[in-house]
Amino acid sequence: MEHVILGFLTMGDMTGYDIKRLMSISTSFFYDASYGSIYPALRKLEERGLVKSSEAIESGRLRKVYSITDEGREEFLRWLGGPPGESKFKYDFLMRMFFFAHLPKEKIEAAVTQHLSEIRAVSKKLEMIEFAVRGKADIYQMYTLRFGKDFFAFLQSWFERFLDELKNGNPGEPGVEKGDTL
Amino acid sequence: MEHVILGFLTMGDMTGYDIKRLMSISTSFFYDASYGSIYPALRKLEERGLVKSSEAIESGRLRKVYSITDEGREEFLRWLGGPPGESKFKYDFLMRMFFFAHLPKEKIEAAVTQHLSEIRAVSKKLEMIEFAVRGKADIYQMYTLRFGKDFFAFLQSWFERFLDELKNGNPGEPGVEKGDTL
DNA sequence: TTATTCATGTAATTTGTTACATGATTCT
DNA sequence: AGAATCATGTAACAAATTACATGAATAA
Structure with missing residues (x-):
């Protein structure tokens, strides 16, 4: 800090x-x-x-x-x-997701949907920031921002797919899906 | 907790x-x-x-x-x-990256390389866990694990590309690369 | 025989949040 | 006139880490 x-x-x-x-x-x-x-x-x-x-x-x-x-x-x-010391990363939503089996399907879908809208909001914010900051930030700061954009895009598509599989029933278990590189 | x-x-x-x-x-x-x-x-x-x-x-x-x-x-x-309350996510390495401009190029490359090897280690661990846990975990626990795998795969490819651009010089600035969806 | 795993716990410290308290200025 | 922004700070509390302390059982 x-x-x-x-x-x-x-x-x-x-x-x-x-x-x-x-x-x-x-x-x-x-x-x-x-x-x-x-x-x-x-x-x-x-x-x-x-x-x-x-x-x-x-x-x-x-x-x-x-x-x-x-x-x-x-x-x-x-x-x-100096030494970076294991770069921890934390993500609260995953803890809830880990225990979703205790929740009825509608509540799960509602929670994921809400989480998705949060993700989209951050994505939008990051794009505005990138626009506002262009020229003022150095390349590493731009890369950091870029990471943010890419990461939230990843999250968005991951949870969109997740929600889709929850709603439509997925062919195969989460870990053993066809087309997976295993 | x-x-x-x-x-x-x-x-x-x-x-x-x-x-x-x-x-x-x-x-x-x-x-x-x-x-x-x-x-x-x-x-x-x-x-x-x-x-x-x-x-x-x-x-x-x-x-x-x-x-x-x-x-x-x-x-x-x-x-x-109950209400999820903004799901914060934290990622320490990004804070260092944000200030990389103060570091000589070799040190930056070394830091990224080391971070990449940490990422690969976690990836490997997650794959072993997935194997060990198969059958014991419920679908949401498997999805959580799957998220972990996908996320670390994303990190790996992102930082591999980053390192590559650092070494070989990238065509265009990070935020305005050709092929970007802007 | 020695290191590792199993097993429990405390104490000091760090780190940070939330809520509160205050007040001037500037935008609408 | 009133809301929002600029601006500083404290106090109570919460959450969690690190290091310490202990000791038996088991694997190498």
Whole structure:
């Protein structure tokens, strides 16, 4: 988390609010943080000398603008270049799906349908973001966004097929379908 | 978390150790828990009357076998049928990737290569699990597993292409490639 | 005989969320 | 006038990890 904030501050000086806003239009589909974690993190980073802040009143509003220090930059690069440590991935819906056998068919279909509409919403959002961000982001940031688009497209087609098989009855068991590369 | 444990206990009576073992061969690719969260959760569930335990000494070893109560079953079904609440998904590697511009090319390629080998390892594990579990799991559990296989296959091909584009230089920017459906 | 698996658990810490509290400014 | 956005922050709580501590049984 602290490293993520340092990363955002390498893009320019920002307030906590700015960081949150930037996250929501760039990384929110795989990483998002609340103010309750951003502000305390910034304070801790300042205590450790990795960022510094300057308060200013811009158009009547108090803004506490943070910037990354040289030590902060070093720490950020140490993290980025360091060992990745098993990249965990989490996906809550799958846990429910794992236990769907306890649910009547209509409820399963309703749950999957709703999940699909969430997926479509994220897809749409990502496309808007890509449009808005074009030119401003570097290639790796564009690749990350691209990953998001591709991933949600994958999810969409997977769950569409799943829903279809639930409704129409599928020929063969899920794991032993004809045409499978086994 | 508590609901996940309840879910596992609907499959049969188990010890905390058993739950962890079952997780590792079924849901670990998207959900895994440590003993430090399983045992305290079981105690809380027992306090709330959702599970009950019986201690027995089997072949010299103390085993505290938990079973789900009727109230536990109700609670589990309430959760499963209830509102899903935005299914978050998290994927740490993407955060590093987002900032790859700060890293020299060799380090980026090394990181992606290593990540790919992790992905391949999980793929392999999932295939073994599918084989081992065939017949024992219900269709939704098989679908969940299938999702895992398909997802990791997607990851593999995505990052293989990414690595290829990094090495060979890609024709066009990531977001505006020829052949893209835009 | 030694390492691994089986088996249970606690304590400290980390990490983060949700809800609350406050208030000015700017858009409608 | 009122809603939304900009802006900062705290406090209570929740969830879970890591490391530690213990010990018997079994497989190599």
